Amino acid sequence: MGGYDGVQKIWSLLAVAEKESIHTASISGLGAADHVVMGLYDVPAQKYMKTELNQALEITALIGSITEMDGKPYLHVHINVADDQGRAFGGHLTEVTIGGTAEIFITVVDGTVGREKDQITGTGLNLFKF
DSSP: OOOGGGOOOOHHHHHHHHHTTOOSEEEEEEEEEEEEEEEEEETTTTEEEEEEEOSOEEEEEEEEEEEEETTEEEEEEEEEEEOTTOOEEEEEEEEEEEEEEEEEEEEEOSSOOEEEEOOSSOOOOEEEEO
């Protein structure tokens, strides 16, 4: 998963993918968090606009994928969270600290899907490579 400045910050998911040699999988989950860093990719600027939340939050949806880039696991994860007033926030996830608990499923898929930098439209994104 890309991330801001190319730094991977979802360590636990990445560690599981590496330890279990997961090449392709889907990720889903829900739970609670008290720290989230997420963003929106600005295509013309080719950078993520960061949003950081440090408060009690419900993870109402966590969805993503594990693929490979340069022979290593690559995460692409999005999150939706809600505060105590029911206001929802969402975006491309780069960092989360679980609050009370989280239930996260990694569903392994046979085969391998790679990633490579978009060389067709120049978005700067790492796209699927079949």
